[in-house]
Amino acid sequence: MTTVVILGSRLNIVRAAVDLGVRALWIRPPGATAQVLPDAVEVRECDLADYPALRSIVLGADRVAGVFSLTEAGLLATARLNTELVLPTNSPATVRALLDKDLMRQAMADRGLPVVRHRLVTGLADLLDFHAEVGPLILKPAGGTGSQDVFRIEDAESARAAMAAVTRPMIAEELLTGREISVEAFSADGRHYPIGFTDKTFLADGSFIETGHTMPAAVDDPDQVVAAVTDFLDALGVTQGPTHTELMLTPAGPRIIESHTRVGGAGIADLVGLAYGVDLPRLTVGVPLGLVDPPTALPAPIGGAASRAVLPPPGVITDIDVPDLPAQVFAALDCAVGDVIPPLRSGNDKKAGVVIAAGADAEAAARAAERAIALVKIVTS
Template sequence: RDAEAVAAAPLRDFDDLRAFGVRHGYPFVVKPTAATASIGVFRVDDPSGHEAVWEQVCRLRGTRTDRVSTLLVLDDFLMEEYVHGREFSVETFSFAGRHVVVTITEKMTDPGHFAELGHAVPARLTEDAWDRVGECVGTFLDHLGFTDGPCHTEVRLSGTRARIIEGHHRYGGDAIPELVRAVYGIDLDRLAVGWPFRLVDPLPDSPAPRGAGCVRAVVGPPGRVLSVEGVPEAARQPDVLAVRISARPGDEVRPLRDNWDRLGLVAVTGPTVVAAAQRGARLVDEFIRIRIRDDRGAVHLARVAEVHQLTGAVG
């Protein structure tokens, strides 16, 4: 099952970019080996992009990024094959070598950048596709020798194949634990803390969902934040799990490249994924007022990130 993983190689010098493109083709991805939120991730579409990407890598190496305090230094970079297809994350918890798929999360993305625009639980996959994704991740965790605790594994479905993009020995961020708790009644914090000491019972099998949940990102045009209003009111509304707005008056709003360029997120529940996604959009439209002045002096309101992946099952 090694063919399920993407081709990858370390990026040490400029010539590595050319060699990887010749061997594996285009497009391919350059990203740091230790970072979060898609910081420092670039897509190389053809040889003309080598110089620009190499300049960015040299600029970022040795930094902790200029947008968020982190313990992770952007030092080593790698190149990996770009996989076309819909993106998912698999939230698992392992009990003495037995991997339980808690849920598969459907990602809302845009081909123009690597920022995540939303997450939906449970993913709208056919039963066969759900099984293929789960089996692929279980094999991946076995190869790693991983036996206990939470994992957040990112996958793309390329045709009928599930391809591993990357894995993390933690559960997902962006309010995914809140979605899991609301939709499945499972507290990932409790499992993560209690299982090493055997203070909690293992999950017998993958749980059944009770409705659906969705996270929607809040974004805005480049400029500077003038004011932020409506957050407490939004958080008090029915079916709302979280309202996390990071934007503050005076903050710079940058072009959307990674998760830290977003202005915040909302997480809500609903009877279906589509209903929850629509509920999240209405919540932002009705309550969240983030005013942004662009470089021409015009004032804009932040909005929910537009997505095009809210119809039909994937399989």
């Protein structure tokens, strides 16, 4: 039987592989939550950052037809392993560029694409000089996810506070104004197929931490947005698999914020299925194996879908109450009594879970998700 290797902790892509009739070698980080799995799934534990250990496991497996990951930590290893096995893949150089925002913007500039003004900053003086030149800035890690260590720089005081809080390489970018969306897409053999548009909600404190997503996002000029994403993916050399590209719709047109060679997190794969009828994990595994055809055009929405994060106060969970929810609404909690909910400082911090709702359209789904969030009670002390 054909074997595919899955790197990371995402169960949805493992299920997709099994549903396609292939054997899955699932390599997860040590200590991952145990799962009840079909016989066609073999589980191994390995640090995804330990490439020699991963390589030993994968090259020792029988009849590997593809290596896949929907986890940020597994993307570069996936590209390296597929390259060694001479299997369809994005190049390691492409994945590195998408993981490093400075390399990403260099690639965009080399292809003549619009690039937000930016600078790698090495200290406070460098940041203050760039702020004096450009004005309001966003300061964020050159390589990072989940809006971790992302700061708005409005003045010298905010610059000092931000630089005092970080210890890793940072990139400062001109603050874009407008509406932020993401574009979910899929690539096969160098052709890019848009799947859908996603709206975002953020914490009310003005931070950049995402708390929810809604599909389909209404976009005034979808062709312009799709062209911006397609040109960007070409510039970075993306050829295979799912992408999650974040853009700001500015008065001057769409501007790329960043992108990832994976499906978006926080339940976006579920939302794509509900709003567009497209199974992104199934495409991820099935298209390179020749078991599934790629989409040929932007699919028409079949409804609306929305997710909202469950955000109890920080502390130790003492009680959980999830009442019966309306049809087409479900809560996916990732917590139990006794778990500790930390202060929410980034999108990577542990959340209690997510509520996902379907509706006749995006607005109806968003209303249903907001109502459901109010019904889920998680008590902390």
